[in-house]
Amino acid sequence: MSTASLRSPNGLPGVPGGMLNNFAQWVADVGARTMDWIVGLGSISLFFARTLRWLVIRRPRRETIIWNFYQIGVLSLPVVALTGTFVGMVLAVQSYAQFKMLNLETRLGAVINMSLVRELGPVLAATMLAGRVGSAMAAELGTMRVTEQIDALAVMGADPIHYLVVPRFLACLVLIPALTLVADFMGVVGGYYYSVYLLHIDAYYYLQNSANYVGWFDLFSGTAKTLFFGGAIAVIGCHHGFHCDPGAEGVGRAATYAFVHSFVTILLLDLLLGIGFDALYNVLFPQGPRLI
Amino acid sequence: MTYATEPHVSPTATAAPTDGHVLVEVDHLTVTFGRQMVLRDISIQIRRGETVAILGESGCGKTVFLKTLVALQRPTRGKVLFDGQDLFRLSAAELARERTRMGFVFQNAALFDSMTIGENIAFPLRQHRQLSEDEIQAIVRARVAEVGLPLSVLRKKPGEISGGMRKRVGLARALALEPELMLYDEPTTGLDPIMSDVINELILRTRRQHPVTSIIVTHDMRTATKVCDRIVMLYPLARLKPGESQILYDGPAAEIEKASDRRVIQFVRGEAGERLMEMAREENNHAQSAEESVHG
Numbered sequence: 001m002s003t004a005s006l007r008s009p010n011g012l013p014g015v016p017g018g019m020l021n022n023f024a025q026w027v028a029d030v031g032a033r034t035m036d037w038i039v040g041l042g043s044i045s046l047f048f049a050r051t052l053r054w055l056v057i058r059r060p061r062r063e064t065i066i067w068n069f070y071q072i073g074v075l076s077l078p079v080v081a082l083t084g085t086f087v088g089m090v091l092a093v094q095s096y097a098q099f100k101m102l103n104l105e106t107r108l109g110a111v112i113n114m115s116l117v118r119e120l121g122p123v124l125a126a127t128m129l130a131g132r133v134g135s136a137m138a139a140e141l142g143t144m145r146v147t148e149q150i151d152a153l154a155v156m157g158a159d160p161i162h163y164l165v166v167p168r169f170l171a172c173l174v175l176i177p178a179l180t181l182v183a184d185f186m187g188v189v190g191g192y193y194y195s196v197y198l199l200h201i202d203a204y205y206y207l208q209n210s211a212n213y214v215g216w217f218d219l220f221s222g223t224a225k226t227l228f229f230g231g232a233i234a235v236i237g238c239h240h241g242f243h244c245d246p247g248a249e250g251v252g253r254a255a256t257y258a259f260v261h262s263f264v265t266i267l268l269l270d271l272l273l274g275i276g277f278d279a280l281y282n283v284l285f286p287q288g289p290r291l292i
Numbered sequence: 293m294t295y296a297t298e299p300h301v302s303p304t305a306t307a308a309p310t311d312g313h314v315l316v317e318v319d320h321l322t323v324t325f326g327r328q329m330v331l332r333d334i335s336i337q338i339r340r341g342e343t344v345a346i347l348g349e350s351g352c353g354k355t356v357f358l359k360t361l362v363a364l365q366r367p368t369r370g371k372v373l374f375d376g377q378d379l380f381r382l383s384a385a386e387l388a389r390e391r392t393r394m395g396f397v398f399q400n401a402a403l404f405d406s407m408t409i410g411e412n413i414a415f416p417l418r419q420h421r422q423l424s425e426d427e428i429q430a431i432v433r434a435r436v437a438e439v440g441l442p443l444s445v446l447r448k449k450p451g452e453i454s455g456g457m458r459k460r461v462g463l464a465r466a467l468a469l470e471p472e473l474m475l476y477d478e479p480t481t482g483l484d485p486i487m488s489d490v491i492n493e494l495i496l497r498t499r500r501q502h503p504v505t506s507i508i509v510t511h512d513m514r515t516a517t518k519v520c521d522r523i524v525m526l527y528p529l530a531r532l533k534p535g536e537s538q539i540l541y542d543g544p545a546a547e548i549e550k551a552s553d554r555r556v557i558q559f560v561r562g563e564a565g566e567r568l569m570e571m572a573r574e575e576n577n578h579a580q581s582a583e584e585s586v587h588g
Contacts, residue, residue, distance in 0.1 A: 067406075143405075152402035155362050156416045156465075157388035 047161075047239045051169050054162040064167040072133050072168070073175040077182065083128050084183030087120050088112060088190030096199055106205035110213035112191035117184050117214060117222045123270055125183040126229035129176055130262035134237035137168055138258035141241025142251040150242065160242070169234040176230030177223050184222070217284070221277040228273060232265045315340045315473060315505050316361060321370035323356055330356050332529055332538050333370070340472075343499060343506040345516035345545065348526035349559065353538075354509040355399070357526070358477055361507065362394055363387060374473070392420050395466030395504075399478040401458040403450035409436075409461050410446035416468045435464040438501070439494055456487035463494060467502070474498065476508040480515050488512065495519050513560055520545045525556055 091112045099105045141164060144150050153160045188210075195201045237258045244254040316338040323331040330353040338344050346354050359365040360372055363379040371378055374394075379387060403412045413432045417423060423431075433443060439460040450458055459479060466474060479495065480488035492515050499506060499519075510516055516523050525541040525548075532538060541548060541556045549560055558565045 147400060147405075148398045148402040149404055151359070151364050152396070152398060152404070154364060155391055155394065155396040156419060157391040158415075158419050159384060159388065 043243070044235065044239045047165075047242070048235050050161050051165050051235065051238075054159065054166050055169065058162060060162065060167045060170065064163065065170065068167040068171040069175065071136075072129075072171040073179065076129060076132055076175075076179055079128055079132060080125050080179045080183045081186045083124055084116075084121060084186035085190035087124055087183075088116060088187030088192075089194040091115055091120070091187075092191050092194040092199065096195070105199070105201050107209050108195050108199075108201060109192070109206035109210035112195070113188055113210045113214045114218060116187040116191070117219050119222065119270075119274075121184040121187055122180050122222045122226045122229065123266060125180045126176065126226055126233065126266050127263060129172075129179065129230075130233050130237075130266060131259050133172065134233040134258045134262045135255040137234070137237035138240040138244070139251055139255040141238055142244030142254040145242060145244045146246055146251060165234070165238045165242075168238055169231065172230035172234035173227060174230075176233065177226040180223055180226040184219070217281060221273075221281070224277070225270060225273045228269050229266050232269060233262045236262045236265060313340045314338070315375055316507070317371075317373040317376075318357075318361070319371040319373065321357075321360060321372060322368050323353065323360060323365060324368045329368075329529055331360075331526075334526075334538060335370075336524060336539070336542070338505060338507065340505050341503065342522060343495075343508070343520045345520040345523045346507060346509045346526065347511065347513075347516050347523050347541075347559070349511060349528065352526040352528045354511075354526060355477055358475055358507065358509045361475060362391065362396055392416070392469050393471055394473045394475060395469070395471035397459070397462045397466045397474070397476045397479055399481060400455075401450070401462035403458060403461060403465070405450055407449075408446065409448050409450065409453070412450070412461060413446075413465045413468055416465065420469060431468060432464075435467055436461075438467065438497075439464045440490070456483050456490065459483065459487075459491055460494065463491075463498070467498065470502060472504060474504045474506045476506065476510075478510055478512075479508060480510065480512045488514070491515075492518050513562075517545050517548070523548050525559065527555060 092108060095108055095111055096105060099108050099111070141150070144164070150160045150164070153163055192203075192206065195206055196203045240254040240258040240261070244250050314337045316336075318334055318336045321331055321334040322329065334357065346357055348354050356365055360367055361374070363372070366380060372380070374390060377390065379390060382390060403409070404415070407415070410429075410432055413435055414428050417428050417431060421428075432446065436443060436446060441457060441460055441464070445453060445457065445461070450461070453461070463479075476495065479491050483491065495506065495508070495515075496519055498504060506520075508515065508520060522543065523541060523545045524539060526538055527540045529538060540553050541551050543551075548556065551557060551560075554565075
């Protein structure tokens with residue numbers, strides 16, 4: 001190897017130029033990614049602000065609301081109900097052995113129903129809806145972007161955010177909590193069915209323990225979280241659709257990123273809101289949480 | 293830095309029935325995407341009643357120019373005035389109102405997939421006019437008849453009709469609000485010669501029936517010479533010498549073949565010219581770099 005190859009571009013002796021170049025390239029890549037991330041965050045924040053502004057200043061058209069409520073609410077009902085039912089049953093299957101060892105199997109109802117209404121129902125329903133609704137929004141709006149339909153709306157004097165995003169945002173905001181309640185209910189039914197009819201746990205004590213330990217605040221905190229999940233799914237899905245790259249690959253990427261980013265946001269919001277609601281609980285009920 | 297914006301052929305009086313009033317004024321327009329400049333220092337005035345073709349090869353920025361005129365694309369520098377108003381200084385409501393004075397025919401029609409043809413044409417009417425359903429349907433039927441389509445098409449979805457029919461529906465939708473300015477983005481691209489001529493005739497008929505000013509972005513010489521009074525030819529920036537104007541020709545459509553610039557004549561005649569030599573040079577460069585990488 002010649003000496004020249006061991007010199008940096010600045011001519012420093014003993015420092016391989018390739019290594020310095022690679023390091024500089026790595027720093028540049030990290031910088032570029034960080035910048036992209038910040039620009040993306042700014043873009044989605046402005047998009048959200050514009051959506052809120054249109055939500056306040058002009059009511060969306062009736063036909064766009066009905067169509068989006070049907071697409072997001074009615075068509076998501078089967079998949080959400082199925083998710084809830086199976087989550088309830090799986091919780092019964094997984095918890096039964098441990099509770100049986102302690103002779104506490106009649107407390108299974110409290111565990112299943114508490115887990116469902118506070119955490120698993122909202123998060124799993126939101127995850128299912130991020131896949132079904134968020135990706136569909138990104139793909140649909142992305143196709144509209146690529147085929148210039150969004151530009152066509154704008155040149156006809158209709159604001160695309162008002163016409164396309166506001167009804168979807170409203171539908172997610174209203175219906176995702178409603179769908180979560182359906183998932184919770186089906187999970188409770190699924191857990192009860194598996195515990196009482198297949199594991200032969202006494203129905204009276206199962207229900208009694210559930211009623212003792214699961215309160216209105218649990219249902220409220222679980223459902224209130226989904227308001228935020230719904231808003232996030234709509235804004236992220238629509239934003240990815242509006243900023244979709246050209247071509248089939250661009251639309252596919254928008255749909256994938258819409259799901260991935262919605263999912264990560266749901267987890268992050270779940271943690272932050274969990275902490276927030278816990279603090280609120282401690283303020284409202286200073287005697288502390290009831291222990292099972 | 294300023295560039296020479298005077299074209300090789302100066303604008304002359306056109307055959308259009310204009311009233312001399314400038315409807316669209318583009319003043320030192322520059323558009324860049326990241327580091328790539330697409331339009332540089334373009335200045336054009338379009339008078340009311342004129343039909344102007346924006347001509348040029350692919351990648352010269354024709355569509356970007358058209359989208360800047362309707363405020364879909366923000367200029368990096370310069371101004372675009374519509375009837376004396378800078379569209380980028382208007383509020384959202386004012387911009388929406390000004391846009392109702394314009395009709396835009398998109399390259400692939402850009403019809404809304406989720407609506408029927410009838411709903412597509414009725415869309416701008418429902419958005420901006422307080423009309424009864426009967427009045428809306430009457431206007432929709434009139435527009436469909438105007439572009440020579442049967443009424444049976446009204447119940448179909450955009451996916452169920454041919455490309456030529458979609459373009460005609462796009463024209464009908466753009467005409468729904470009886471705009472003062474019509475903008476056409478490649479109206480004949482992707483159509484067979486017969487359908488292209490049908491579209492050309494429809495543009496001419498629109499001009500006869502409505503007092504419109506038209507701007508047509510195209511690379512189809514037949515459309516430019518048959519339909520337009522005036523042609524403005526743009527050239528890709530990458531091929532221009534520093535300081536050279538991006539507008540190679542701005543003058544009467546009938547006189548474009550007499551243009552003094554060789555590149556204009558080559559485009560009019562559809563000759564590859566030195567583009568073939570450029571391709572051969574590129575090929576040589578690739579071969580050379582491949583050889584160098586093999587031999588270390």
